[in-house]
Amino acid sequence: xxxxxxxxxxxxxxxxxxxxxxxxxxxxxxxxxxxxxILSNERNSxxxxxxxxxxEPQQHALMKKIDEWERDSIAKIxxxxxxAKQTLLSHIDxxxxxxEQRMSPLTDELxxxxxxHTFVDTDITKWKQxxxxxxxxxxxxxxxxxxxDSTPLVTKxxxxxLSPLRSNSTDIHLNAKWIENGLTVAGGNKAGSEINQLHxxxxxxxxxxxxxxxxxxxxxxxxxxxxxATNGQVIAGGNGSGNGAHQLSNPRDVIVDKERDSLIxxxxxxxxxxxxxxxxxxxxxxxxxxxxxxxxxMDESGSLYITDxxxxxxxxxxxxxxxxIVVAGGNGKGNxxxxxxxxxxxxxxxxxxxxxxxxxxxxxxxWEEGAKQxIVVAGGQGSGNSLTQLSRPFGVAVDQLSxxxxxxxxxxxxxxxxxxxxxxxVIAGGNGSGxxxxQLNSPVGLSFDRHGNLYVADQYNHRVQKFNTK
Numbered sequence: 478x479x480x481x482x483x484x485x486x487x488x489x490x491x492x493x494x495x496x497x498x499x500x501x502x503x504x505x506x507x508x509x510x511x512x513x514x515i516l517s518n519e520r521n522s523x524x525x526x527x528x529x530x531x532x533e534p535q536q537h538a539l540m541k542k543i544d545e546w547e548r549d550s551i552a553k554i555x556x557x558x559x560x561a562k563q564t565l566l567s568h569i570d571x572x573x574x575x576x577e578q579r580m581s582p583l584t585d586e587l588x589x590x591x592x593x594h595t596f597v598d599t600d601i602t603k604w605k606q607x608x609x610x611x612x613x614x615x616x617x618x619x620x621x622x623x624x625x626d627s628t629p630l631v632t633k634x635x636x637x638x639l640s641p642l643r644s645n646s647t648d649i650h651l652n653a654k655w656i657e658n659g660l661t662v663a664g665g666n667k668a669g670s671e672i673n674q675l676h677x678x679x680x681x682x683x684x685x686x687x688x689x690x691x692x693x694x695x696x697x698x699x700x701x702x703x704x705x706a707t708n709g710q711v712i713a714g715g716n717g718s719g720n721g722a723h724q725l726s727n728p729r730d731v732i733v734d735k736e737r738d739s740l741i742x743x744x745x746x747x748x749x750x751x752x753x754x755x756x757x758x759x760x761x762x763x764x765x766x767x768x769x770x771x772x773x774x775m776d777e778s779g780s781l782y783i784t785d786x787x788x789x790x791x792x793x794x795x796x797x798x799x800x801x802i803v804v805a806g807g808n809g810k811g812n813x814x815x816x817x818x819x820x821x822x823x824x825x826x827x828x829x830x831x832x833x834x835x836x837x838x839x840x841x842x843x844w845e846e847g848a849k850q851x852i853v854v855a856g857g858q859g860s861g862n863s864l865t866q867l868s869r870p871f872g873v874a875v876d877q878l879s880x881x882x883x884x885x886x887x888x889x890x891x892x893x894x895x896x897x898x899x900x901x902x903v904i905a906g907g908n909g910s911g912x913x914x915x916q917l918n919s920p921v922g923l924s925f926d927r928h929g930n931l932y933v934a935d936q937y938n939h940r941v942q943k944f945n946t947k
Contacts, residue, residue, distance in 0.1 A: 543634060550631040557630060565621070572618050576611060583607050649876045649929045651895070655904050658914040659942035662932070663689050663702040663709060668939045670696050672708045678934040678941060680730030680743065680772060680822070680872070681922040689932065689941055690740065692728040692922070699731050699740060699753070702941070713740055713753040713761060720747045722760035730772045730822065730922070736779065743770040743783070750783065765799055768792075772822035772834075782831060784820040791823055791833050791844070805831045805844040805851060812838050815850040821871045822922070826879070834870040834883060841873055841883050841894070855881045855894040855901060862888045864900040872923035872934070884920040884933065891923060891933060891944075905931060905944045912938055 487502040497505055530537050583604065590596040664675035676695035683689055687704040690712075698715035714725030726746035734741055734752070742751045742761065748768055751761035769787035776782070781794045782804065789810045792801035806817035818837025825831050829846040832854065839860045842851035856867030868887025875881055879896040882904070890907035894900075906917035922934035931944040 539636075543636075546634045553630055561623070565623070568621060569618075572621065576615055579614070580611055583611075649878075649880070649925070651878060651880075653929060654947045655931055655944040656947055657905075659905065659933070659935075659944045660914070661940050662704075662943045663691055663700070663941035665938070665940035668695070672700075672710065675700065675709075675939045675941075677936055678939065679728075679921045679936065681924055681932060681934045681941060682732050683924040683926050683932050684733055685927065687926050690731050690733060691934065691941060692731045692743070694727050694729065697725045697727060699725070699728060699742060712755060713742060713751075713758065718746070722762075725751070725761075729770070732773060732775055734775065734779070741773065741775070741781065743773050745770060750781070765794060765801075771820065774823050774825055776825050776829060777827070782823050782825050784823050784833060786819055786821070789817045789820060791817075791820060791831055804846075805833050805842065810837070813850075814842075814852070817842070822873050824873050824875050826875055832873050832875050832881065834873045836869045836871070836886075839867045839870065841867070841870055841881055854896070855883055855892065860887065864902065867892065871921045874923060874925060882923060882925075882931075884923050886919050886921060886936075889917045889920065891917075891920065891931065905933060905942075910937075914942075917942070 487497045487499060489497060489502065489505060492505070494505075534540065587604065590600060664673075664678060666674045668674065668676045670676060675691060675693050677693075678691045679694045680692040681689060689702040691700045691702065691709070693700050696715065697718045698711050699713035700709035701712045702709045713731075714723075714728065716724045718724065718726045720726065725742065725744050727744075728742050729745045730743035732741050733739075733755070737752070738755050739758070740753045740755060741764075742753060744751045744761075748766065748770070749763045750765035750768065750770060750773065752764050753761040765781075765783070768783060769785050771784045771786045773781055773783045779796045781801075782791055783794065783801070784791050788807065790803050790806035793804045794801040805823075806815075806820060808816045810816065810818050812818060817833065818835050821834045821836050823831060823833045831844045831846075832841060833844070833851075834841050838857065840853050840857035841855035843854045844851040856865075856870060858866045860866065860868045862868060867883065867885050869885075870883045871886050872884040873881065874883075881894040881896075881901075883892050883894070883901075885892050888907065889910045890903045891905040892901040893904045906915070906920065908916050910916065910918045912918065917933065917935050918937035919935075920933045921936045924932045926932070929946045931946075933942045933944070935942050
């Protein structure tokens with residue numbers, strides 16, 4: 478402005494420089510128009526690309542990646558086969574004279590005895606046996622062998638359907654909003670053990686068809702509620718509290734392993750992780766023992782991530798491994814960036830970054846793969862009810878934009894924290910503790926369906942609430 482000759486001022490709200498003289502304002506508008514034109518051209522180019530790939534899905538970049546793997550794999554196999562054949566040919570020529578040498582006495586004997594007609598049954602039997610041995614020797618030389626290496630020459634390729642929101646692949650719009658009043662989709666008939674009741678629901682998982690799986694804590698069972706059902710179905714436990722293979726004791730979390738069509742359950746009081754078939758399973762199989770488990774999740778390769786509330790750590794267990802390695806915390810209880818305090822629930826994204834809620838530190842931490850310490854991505858300002866604070870966070874999920882969603886148990890609300898922000902916003906609850914449809918009472922688990930609808934385990938109201946997107 479100080480270099481301008483005109484005193485006329487134009488205001489451009491929303492731009493870094495708000496006040497412009499008329500001449501500079503016109504230049505500013507020209508610059509904005511040029512940028513808009515560039516964006517419009519890029520958008521049109523992207524739309525054309527989408528239309529082309531819709532018409533020819535075989536030309537998709539991921540399809541080309543599979544084609545490239547196929548070509549490389551065939552080339553590797555052909556090269557190794559070529560080398561093996563060359564090696565065999567260089568040795569097999571030396572082998573034929575050995576076979577001929579062993580065959581010579583048989584040939585001589587056959588000629589001699591056939592001319593004199595002096596052979597008998599035993600000679601025939603012996604010659605047959607010798608011929609069979611020579612045939613075997615010809616096909617299987619004693620000093621040559623073709624053997625497959627135990628190390629795979631070609632790595633297997635597969636298409637992985639990622640599940641970024643703990644249950645389903647869901648892209649949530651940056652400005653998405655949810656209706657204020659929730660709909661009860663499981664329980665809601667006071668605390669009890671009937672099939673239409675829950676008693677302190679904690680962790681939950683929403684499957685592709687909107688079937689809900691609930692860790693029914695005080696009923697020592699996992700209950701399945703199909704979409705629209707008024708009653709649930711007990712599919713694990715429900716035989717009283719105990720450590721038998723057919724029992725659970727205060728389960729806190731549950732996920733679905735679609736590959737094996739089974740549930741994986743955090744059987745808290747028994748300090749074990751249990752696999753339980755979804756198809757009429759009458760008992761579970763302990764796959765990890767002696768762990769003070771609270772929450773768990775799984776990545777696309779089948780590795781489990783489990784919070785240990787006594788060791789204040791998260792461990793990753795690859796398939797078949799029972800020891801695991803620490804991927805978050807593990808440095809004692811505390812509030813340093815390399816420590817956790819009372820870890821509760823856990824989420825892992827497609828980059829294998831681990832997000833863990835800490836009840837003791839009132840924060841959510843992100844630990845990137847291989848990191849020695851975490852990053853605070855929600856809360857961490859002490860217990861409180863301001864938008865910069867959390868009070869006893871539990872369930873956690875992260876979307877494709879790295880936005881964190883967390884159940885703020887002490888404040889009876891669900892919070893959303895966009896990446897890089899220092900405060901969140903309330904997307905459900907936050908209207909005090911109560912039983913109304915716009916209220917929650919100590920919420921714990923949360924999950925989303927593929928449409929972005931939010932599901933919350935409303936613990937002390939003994940129900941699961943669904944908040945539809947607007």
